[in-house]
Amino acid sequence: MNIVSGSGLALSAGGVVGYLVGVAAPFPGRAFSLTAVMVGVTLLAVGRSDAAEATA
Incomplete structure (x- = not known):
């Protein structure tokens, strides 16, 4: 569990x-x-997403 999803929880x-x-x-x-x-x-949803941000 990363810091973003932990703080969201x-x-x-x-x-x-x-x-x-x-x-x-x-x-x-x-x-x-x-x-x-x-x-x-x-925050919990953002922390659980594995998709990287798309670049232009």
């Missing part, structure tokens, strides 16, 4: 935990947990 897990805590007890800034999940899933 950690960010997604943290976002899910933040969301669950926000459902139980609302706190300021809880909407950032959804952003963390979206960014984490994106």
Whole structure:
């Protein structure tokens, strides 16, 4: 596992935990947990891709 997919997994897990805590007890800034999940899933997908960038 490389650093990008590892950080994506950690960010997604943290976002899910933040969301669950926000459902139980609302706190300021809880909407950032959804952003963390979206960014984490994106980083996880980018980290798992093996395709090299095409050159012109």
